Amino acid sequence: MTTVASIQEQETPVTMLTAYDAPTAALADEAGIDVVLVGDSIGNAVFGYESTLPVTMDDMTRATTSVVNAVDDALVVTDLPFLSYGVDRAQSLENAGRLLKEAGAHAVKIESGPHTVELTEAMTRLGIPVMAHVGLTPQHVNSVGGYTRQGTTAEQAAAMLDLAKSHEEAGAFSLVIEHVPREVGAAASEELDIPVVGIGAGPETDGQVLVVDDAVGLSERVPPFAEAFGDVRGEMRQAIERYRDAVESRDFPADEHSHSEGLDL
Secondary structure: OOOOOHHOOOOOOEEEEEEEOHHHHHHHHHHHOEEEEEEOHHHHHHOOOOOOOOHHHHHHHHHHHHEEEEEEEEEEEEEOOOOOOOHHHHHHHHHHHHHHHOOOEEEEEEEOOHHHHHHHHHHHHHOEEEEEEEEHHHHHHHHHOOOOOOOOOOOHHHHHHHHHHHHHHHHOOOEEEEOOOHHHHHHHHHHHHOEEEOOOOOOOOOOEOOOHHHHHHHOOOOOOOOOOOOHHHHHHHHHEEEEEEEEOOOOOHHHHOOOOOOOOO
């Protein structure tokens, strides 16, 4: 079974994929994915929101429970949603603990800033493993002006790396770095001792993470830093169309799909 400790010692690149339900989580686990992330991207991918901001603790708790129930080997990390942390220390710790205690997650991920360094230290002291997240942090979409690349100047990159190091020193067991120049991703992996998992951060990071809908080809549009490794969207559309046609032509249900008791009615 993959653990926080084994991820830190892993020599091969870390594979990480989101999942929001039991069937998807089971497939990721069966495929040997190291880390299943219950992302607050559920807001965009499942609920149809334009951002992750409306996602609630109840949403994340239910989704995490579903994923945990389906996973045997992967490490399950779950996102703390917008405003569930960083406002009140006690409430932040309670929410993080809830995802471990009630939903069964192995660790939490927080979108990181200077205000989350001490929180990371407090969580780890209580036995809550923390995955930090720097670069593009989607919960800050309104303040950064969209889903734009971060760390594009030397000054911005240096500040980002300092922030990442501060979270490592505070006890974070790993780091996600999102949508930054590959040089920044490479520097983070070089300078930090904890695993650095990239998304849109180049090939030199210690691992990669993608939203499962993008990876399997379910998303209508795939971000430029992602790749669709299948065409699930096309396969689903064809299957639904075949079902529609079979019902309209009365080919379904056929005799083999029906049961008769020979009743005289």
